[in-house]
Amino acid sequence: MANLKEVKQRITSVVSTQQITKAMKMVSAAKLRRAQDRIVQMRPYSQKLTAILNNVSASSEGSADIVYAQKRDVKKVLIIPITSDKGLCGAFNSNIIKATNAAIRQQFEGKEITILPLGKKAFEAFKKTDYTLVDQFYGVFLDLSFDVVREAAEFAMNGFAAGDYDQVTLVYNEFKNVATQIVQTEQFLPMAKEETEEEEATAETDYILEPSRAYIIEELVPTSLKIQVYKAVLESNASEHGARMTAMDKATENAGELLKELRLMYNRTRQAAITNEILEIVAGANALEGS
Numbered sequence: 001m002a003n004l005k006e007v008k009q010r011i012t013s014v015v016s017t018q019q020i021t022k023a024m025k026m027v028s029a030a031k032l033r034r035a036q037d038r039i040v041q042m043r044p045y046s047q048k049l050t051a052i053l054n055n056v057s058a059s060s061e062g063s064a065d066i067v068y069a070q071k072r073d074v075k076k077v078l079i080i081p082i083t084s085d086k087g088l089c090g091a092f093n094s095n096i097i098k099a100t101n102a103a104i105r106q107q108f109e110g111k112e113i114t115i116l117p118l119g120k121k122a123f124e125a126f127k128k129t130d131y132t133l134v135d136q137f138y139g140v141f142l143d144l145s146f147d148v149v150r151e152a153a154e155f156a157m158n159g160f161a162a163g164d165y166d167q168v169t170l171v172y173n174e175f176k177n178v179a180t181q182i183v184q185t186e187q188f189l190p191m192a193k194e195e196t197e198e199e200e201a202t203a204e205t206d207y208i209l210e211p212s213r214a215y216i217i218e219e220l221v222p223t224s225l226k227i228q229v230y231k232a233v234l235e236s237n238a239s240e241h242g243a244r245m246t247a248m249d250k251a252t253e254n255a256g257e258l259l260k261e262l263r264l265m266y267n268r269t270r271q272a273a274i275t276n277e278i279l280e281i282v283a284g285a286n287a288l289e290g291s
Contacts, residue, residue: 003269004266004269004270004273007262007265007266007269008266010262011259011262011263011266014255014258014259014262015255015259017251017255018252018255018256018259021248021251021252021255022248022252024088024244024248025244025245025248025249025252028241028242028244028245028248029241029245031241032178032238032241032242032245035234035237035238035240035241036175036238036242038234038237038238039175039231039234039235039237039238042227042230042231042234043231045227046227046228046231049220049223049224049227050224050228052220053217053220053221053224066191066217066221067160067161068157068160068161068189068190068191068221068222068225069190069191070190071190072163072166072190073166074108074111074166074167075111075112075166076111076112076114076164076165076166076167077108077111077112077113077114077165077166077167077168077169078114078115078116078134078156078159078160078164078165078167078168078169079100079103079104079108079113079114079115079116079168079169079171080115080116080117080118080152080156080168080169080170080171080188080229081096081097081099081100081115081117081118081119081122081126081171081172082096082118082119082122082170082171082172082173082232082233082236083096083097083117083118083119083120083121083122083125083236084119084120084121084141084236084240085119085120085121085139085141085142086120086121087121088244088247088248089240089243089244089247090243090244090246090247091243092173092181092239092240092243092244093119093121093122093125095173095181095183096122096171096172096173096183097121097122097125097126099171099183099185100115100122100126100171103169103171103185112132113131113132114131114132114133114134114165115129115131115132115133115134116134116137116152116155116156117133117134117135117137117138118137118138118140118141118149118152118233118236119138119140119141119236120138120139120141122138123135123138134155136152136155137151137152137155140152140233141237144233144237146226146230149226149229149230149233150226150229150230152229153225153226153228153229153230154226156168156188156189156229157189157222157225157226160189160190165189167187167189167190168187168188168189169185169186169187169188170184170185170186170187170188170228170229170232171183171184171185171186172184172186172232172233172235172236172239173235173236173239173240173243174235174239175235175236175238175239175242177242178242178245178246179242179246180242181239181242181243184232184235186232188225188228188229189225191221191225
C-alpha cells in the first residue's frame with residue numbers, strides 16, 4: 001500500500017491539474033463565444049455570395065471562361081488541412097490528419113501530392129512525410145484575419161490557374177455545436193456547383209449586371225473562393241475552442257473522480273498506519289508487563 005506522503009503528493013498534483021483544466025475550460029468558453037459569433041455571421045454572407053455566383057454563371061457563356069472551373073485530368077493535387085496551433089482539444093487535430101491521409105489513400109493514390117497546412121499541428125504532422133510541403137501559411141491562427149487567409153487562398157488559386165495543381169481540396173472541422181465537430185473533405189478547385197436551398201430560392205432571379213456579366217464574374221469568382229477558404233478557417237477555429245472546452249470539462253470531471261479515489265486511499269492508509277501504531281504500542285506494553 002502506498003505511504004501517506006506519496007498519496008498526499010498525488011492529491012496535490014491532481015488538484016493542481018484540475019485547477020488548470022478548469023481555467024482552460026473558462027478561457028475556451030470565452031474564445032468560443034467570439035469564434036461562434038464570427039462564423040454565424042459569415043455563413044449567410046458566404047451562402048448568399050455562392051448563390052449569386054451560381055445564378056450569374058448559370059449560362060454557358062458566363063461559365064465557359066472561368067479559369068477556376070476548368071476540369072483537368074487529376075495528376076497533381078494540393079490538399080489544405082486546417083488544424084489548430086495547440087493541443088489539449090481531444091481528437092480535433094488527429095481527425096483532420098487521419099482524414100487527410102484517408103483522402104490521399106482513397107482518392108489520390110498515385111497522384112503528386114502537395115500539402116499546404118493551415119495550423120501548426122498540421123505542419124508538424126506533415127513535415128515528417130515525403131509529401132511536398134508549403135510552409136508559408138501554417139501560422140494563420142497567430143493573427144487570424146481575412147487578409148492573412150487570403151494570401152493562402154491566392155497561393156492555391158494562382159497555382160491552380162498556372163497548372164501547378166489539377167485539384168485543390170480542403171480538409172477541416174465544421175462547427176455544429178460545442179460537443180460536435182464534423183470533418184469535411186471539400187473540393188475547393190475546380191469549382192463545383194453546389195445545390196443549396198439558397199440557390200433554389202434565387203434560381204429565377206433576374207439580375208441587372210453592370211458593366212457586364214464577364215466583368216462581374218471575373219471580380220466575383222476570386223472573392224467567392226477566398227471567402228470559402230476564410231469560412232473554412234473560421235469553422236475550424238470555432239470547432240477548436242468547442243473541442244477544447246469539451247475536453248477540459250471532461251478532464252476536470254475525471255480529476256474530480258480521481259481525487260475521490262485518492263482521498264479514500266489516503267484515509268484508509270492513514271487509518272491503517274494509526275492502527276499499526278496502536279498495535280505496536282499495545283505489543284510493547286504487553287512485553288514490558290511480561291518482563
